[in-house]
Amino acid sequence: MDAHCPVCDQPMSWVSGHFRCDACHSEYQQTALCPDCQQPLQELKACGAVDYICQNGHGMISKKRVILTYSPYSEG
Template identity: 50%
Template sequence: MSVMCEKCQHPLSLSDGELNCSACGAHYPAQPCCPACRQPLEVLKACGAVDYFCRNGHGLISRRRVLFQPPGH
C-alpha cells in the first residue's frame, strides 16, 4: 500500500524524513506508524540509533517494517 499525494494523487516517496511527490513537488512530514495497528509510533533515539515503539501492545518495531505516512492519515 503506497501513500498518495493529497494534491495530485501520485505515489509519494520517502526521503530525509519527508514524503515527496515527484509529480507536483509537494512535501509532507513523514510520521512513523505501526504496520499492525496503523497508530503513530514513539521514536526512541540513543547513541545514534533510532528505534520505534508501539504503545498499543506491539512493542518494538523494526525500522524495515515501519510505515511512514503524512500526519492525520
C-alpha cells in the same frame, strides 16, 4: 530509509524538521505507523540510532516493518 515524494516519487530532502521535494516543491511531515495496528509509533533516538515502540501493546517494532506515511507539512 530514503524518503520519496508521495506525489511524484522523487527523493526528498530533510529541511528544518520536515521533508521537501525539490522536484514538485511540496513539503511533508513523516509519520511512522505500527504495521499491526496502524497507530503512530513513538520514536526513540539515541547515539544516532532510531528505534520504534508501539504504545498499543505491540512493543518494539523493527525498522523494516514500520509503515512510513507523509502528510502535507504546515508550520505551527
